[in-house]
Amino acid sequence: MQRHRPALRSSLLWLPALLGFGAAALAQAPAPPSADTLALSFDAARARMLDRSDKLAAARAAVDAKELQRQGLQGLGGPTVSISGLAYAYNANLNLDLDPLNQKLGQAGAMLPPSLQGFVSRLPIPQLPNSYTLNRHDTGANASVSAVWPLYLGGATDAVRGFVSAQTREAQADAEQAGHEVDTLLVQRYFSAQLAQRAALLRAQAERTIAQHDAAAQKMLAAGVISRVERLQAGAAYEEARRNARKAEDDAALAAVALARTVRAEGSVAPQTPLFILSTPVEPLGYFIDSALVRHPGLGKVAAKKSQAEQLHEGEEALRRPQVIAFGTRELKSGNADWVAGVGVRWSLYDSVDRNALSAASLKQIEQAERTDAQARSDIALLVERNWRALENARRQYLEMKVSVELAQEVLRLRTSGLREGTSTTLDLIDAETNQAKVLTERAQAANDYVQALAQLLESAGLSDSFSDYIARADVKVN
Structure with missing residues (x-):
């Protein structure tokens, strides 16, 4: 390459803006959100999520x-008081067999004294019908009021109320856990x-920077200052940069959709x-x-859960005790009511149920x-402890990566100057550009690891609602 240095210097005179583009482009601020993008701070996103989750x-x-x-x-x-009423109608039939009575009437004269038998025999004795049907029908109504008051049930009612109260506390604990989980999900x-x-x-x-380097390499190949291998290496680096850019773009789109769904936003969301x-x-x-x-x-x-088991045990014990109730009922009518x-x-x-076994089972549940x-x-x-240590590791990793960032920036500066002086190749500059993007991304990843570890730590400590306090205390912002 020594013999190509003068030609190389002359061929690069048309690239005055290109050689310093990489570092400036990497420090470029992102574009402002578009009109259909919802810009949300973390606290605003959390309030929206809590309202719509x-x-x-x-x-x-x-x-x-x-x-x-x-x-x-x-x-x-x-006590339980109830009123009852009924209206009724009935029709009853009773069939009577009169044949035995007719026979008795026919034999009645033989039982009289002889002096009267002849007189009676001359009297006409009427004959009853062989059968007779009695019919009775009526309508009516009745109303009464009744009351039942359990005076002593062995503690069964207290056990039921205690069991339901324990179920309420369990549901409240589940709701608190759900709150911590959605907070951590939002942070993620x-x-x-x-x-x-x-x-x-x-x-x-x-990708844009390497694309310009790739175009420059093509012109340098045409000028005969680099070999075809170096040109192919520059092209391969550009293709890799394109693939990485497309993948990063897809990952960002998916992450944006996940965030928008979490806060129930119609369009995209721009974290602030x-x-x-x-x-x-x-x-x-x-x-x-x-x-x-x-x-x-x-x-x-x-x-x-323990309280529920205790109340179940109390309920089992209550079934062993006597039960005392008071009761009463009265007809609803004026006068002499029953x-x-x-x-x-x-x-x-x-x-037939083994109460001892059931009692032992409830004690085992306790x-x-x-x-x-x-x-x-x-x-x-x-x-x-695991989450606390992960947080500390992430903090130290981020701070220690400051040297790597400075090194990547210095290497890029040297490769840029070296390309001007002919001591570096285009591929060296591309590698420096790629490495700086990689190091900056890794340091941002370390910052995200810290934030996620903090969210996990606060969730495990029951302090998820204090995450915003740590945001306010932060002395390093990764802008």
């Missing part, structure tokens, strides 16, 4: 259903869309809150573990819930 609406509906059920059973075990899609957009921009800018980093560590690990053991919805659900009132007692002395709670606390503490 079907998952949250379903969770709230489940809580409302259980709460209404709990309210509906608050009076369980109280919001900042991933921003990262994908940034990567697509860097890849597109690299940049990726961020807290250059100093967040709160210590113990802070997040303590918060998780108090606020994690999973522990609330396990506690609700009525009845009293107290009833019921106590099962023998039951033990299961206690064991589950202990395991959940251990698992949640481990999850929090």
Whole structure:
């Protein structure tokens, strides 16, 4: 290449703007959102999602259903008063056989004294019909009021109310968990869309730069200052840059669709809150573990399950105890109305169901819930520690990549100067351009890893709603 340097210098005089294009293009700001694009900050996107999320609406509906059920059973075990009425009509027929009576009448004279038998025999004795049908029909109405009041049911009603209340708390824990999950999902899609957009921009800018280098290489080949192999290498680099740009564009489009669906937007969404980093560590690990053991919805659900098991056990025990009820009923009519009132007692002395086995089963369910709670606390503490360490690793990785970015920029500067001086080739400059885009994308990815790890940490600690506070505290913005 030494003998080509003068020719190379002269052939590149027509490229005064090209050689410094790469670094300037990579620092170019993205275009402003179009008219049909919804520009949203993270807080605005979160408010929109919380208002329109079907998952949250379903969770709230489940809580409302259980709460209404709990309210509906608050009076369980109280008096029940009912009124009943009836109207009736009837027709009754009774067939009477009169043959035996006729026979008795015919034999009645033989039972008289002899002096009267002759007299009676001269009297005509009428004959009754062989049968006779009696008919009775009538209509009527009746109304009464009745009351039943369970005085003592062995605690069964309290167990039912307690069980439904525990189900309500379980639904509330599920709703809280759903809230944390949609917050984390929003963080994932919001900042991933921003990262994908940034990567697509860097890849597109690299493609445009390398395209101009490829065109320059073609002219240099025609001028005889580079070999055909170098020309093919430049063309292959351009084709790779095109493929990378198309893939990054597709990834950005898919990420934008996912974000728009998450916030229920009709068009596209332009994230306005940049990726961020807290250059100093967040709160210590113990802070997040303590918060998780108090606020994690999973522990609330396990506690609700344990309460349900306890109430089932109480219900089983209540069936062993006597039941006492008061009752009364009275006809609704003026005058001398019929009525009845009293107290009833019921106590099962023998039951075909094995109550001892059922009671033991409910105690095992309580033990299961206690064991589950202990395991959940251990698992949640481990999850929090894993997420906390992932956050710290992402923070350190981002800060340490500053040297890589500076190196890539310096290499690009040297390759640009070297191409002017004839000490570098076009392929060297293309490699430097590609490497800078790659390093910038990787550092943005490290920032996204930090944001996603922060969201995971806050979810595991039950602090997802404080994500915006960390945005406000961030001292590094990846614009």
